[in-house]
Amino acid sequence: MKKIDCLKRVLVAGGLGLLFGFPLAASANELDYVHFPDATLRDELVYKSEYYLRDKYDQKREEIEAENQAKQEQLQTAFDAEVARFEAIQADYDEQYNQLDADLNNGLITQEEYDRKYAELNKKVEELDQQREVAMEKYDKDVEEQDNIYHQALAENNKNNENENEFIRKYELFDKKFIASVEGISPDWTDPYSSLNGLEFAVNLKRLSGEQTTPFGDLRPINKLTKLEEIYSVVASNQGSLIDLKDLTSLKELRFSFSGYGTEEEYYDNRDNMYTRTLLTDISALSNLPQLNEISLYAEGIMTPVTLKQGTDSYQIYDPIILSSQFDGQAITYTSGMDENTDSSEELKWENLTGTEKYLPFSWSVTKGNYHFSGRGQVPLRWK
Known part of the structure; x- marks a missing residue:
């Protein structure tokens, strides 16, 4: 049985509370958790969660230590007040002895x-x-009880950390x-x-970035991440669209490739x-990103x-x-793939066609300062 199927059965049977060994599981809801399809x-x-949980439970430990310190100080203050009261009474009795x-x-x-009177005194x-x-015994007992509470809280905190790490690794x-x-x-x-699904919850x-071999087919999961500043070395299939990035107003650096193939299998079986994917020809959606100071785009597709007679x-x-x-x-330089010496800033032209071509290849490139866009395209042909 796949582990996610097993998980679903447990959720149905008893909820997340049965999976956790830490207190917050009692109120945990499966809607508070995200599963990412990309392995x-x-x-x-x-x-990353190991560091997050380490910081989370370190902070909890500090809170436990601070609470224990406060409780110990309260006990000590109360006991010191009792000792002072006893000393004041004893001083009064000593004065009565002298009198x-x-x-x-x-x-x-x-x-x-x-x-x-001496006997009464x-x-x-x-x-x-x-x-x-009695006050001394009570103080010692209260201190010991608080010490037990403190060490129990520390042990429970450590156990919760272990359980939550184990839960994440397992499920x-x-x-x-x-x-x-x-x-x-x-x-x-x-x-x-490869999938970005689930990242819609990464609001900060x-x-x-990352080294990538399989392109993303959908960029919509990141289209509301308004704090996103860098997209680096990311590859998308041309099912993805730059339209999905138009609201990322904090974006400063964009290094993106659009693959002409949806999967590695498509590439090797071709x-x-x-190409098997539609070519990205329109990047005007980036005009809405005022902080974008570096663009490096490459597209295939x-x-x-076109039907030709x-x-x-x-x-x-x-x-x-x-x-x-x-x-x-800035003008675009186009090159017809059938004649590498044919460059133009406006048009693409293919000559000496034989009627056997399956597609017309071309490439383009344009650079302006830190902005660059280039790529290779194909125009599929149907002959009649």
């Missing part, structure tokens, strides 16, 4: 009166000593509070079906060397198929790439 992203988050001696020596009281002193002993579910604390993600992205994410020996298209405002005033 390499899960691995990255498991690693009795003086009254006897001065003939103000008889020996019989002296003995009676001795009884009070004995009672005071008993009260002092690969992540608390939304932890996900919201993540500021940087940089996994290997080696999952055959600032950096998204004998015609023909196919354009809309047999005997047609040439074809041309005019300036198919739409730039963002960051490139204002």
Whole structure:
């Protein structure tokens, strides 16, 4: 049985409370947790969660220590007040002893009166000593009880840390509070079906990067991450769209590639060397990002198929790439893949067609300061 299926059964049977060994499980709700379909992203988050939990339980330990210190100080203050009260009473009794001696020596009281009052005073002193002993025993007991509470809380805190780490490693579910604390993600992205799903909860994410072999098919999970500042070395299939980045107004650096293939299998199984994904031709959505000071984009893909009549020996298209405002005033250099010496800033032209071509290849490049956009495209042909 797959572990996630097993998890679902446990959730149905008894809720998350049965999975946890720490107190907050009693009120935990499965809606408070996120599962990421991308295995390499899960691995990255498991690693990061160890530091998050370490800090979380270190902070809890500090709170326990501070609370214990406060309780110990309260006990000590209360005991010191009792000791001061006993000392004040004892001082009064000592004064009464002295007064009795003086009254006897001065003939103000008889020996019989002296003995009676002295005995009465001795009884009070004995009672005071008993009260002092009871107070001392109570103080010692309270200190010991507080010490037990303190060490029990520390042990429980350590156990909760171990249990939560074990839960994450075993079920690969992540608390939304932890996900919201993540500021940087940089996994290997080696999952055959790379996915950003789940990152919509990383509301404080600032950096998204990583070495990638499989492109993302959907960028929508990050389209509301308004604190995102860097997207570096990320690869998307052309199912993804820069439109999904238009609200990332904190974005400063964008290094993105759009693959002409959706998966590695598509690349290796393609004998015609023909792209399988639609070409990204419009990056105007980036015009909405005022803080963007570096752009490095590369795109591959196919354009809309064209039908040509047999005997047609040439074809041309005019300036198919739409730039963002960051490139204002800069011309694009186009190159027809059938004639590397044919460069143009406006049009693409293919000549000497034979009627056997499956597609028309081309490339382009444009650079303005720190902004760069280049790529390779193909125009699929249908001959009639």
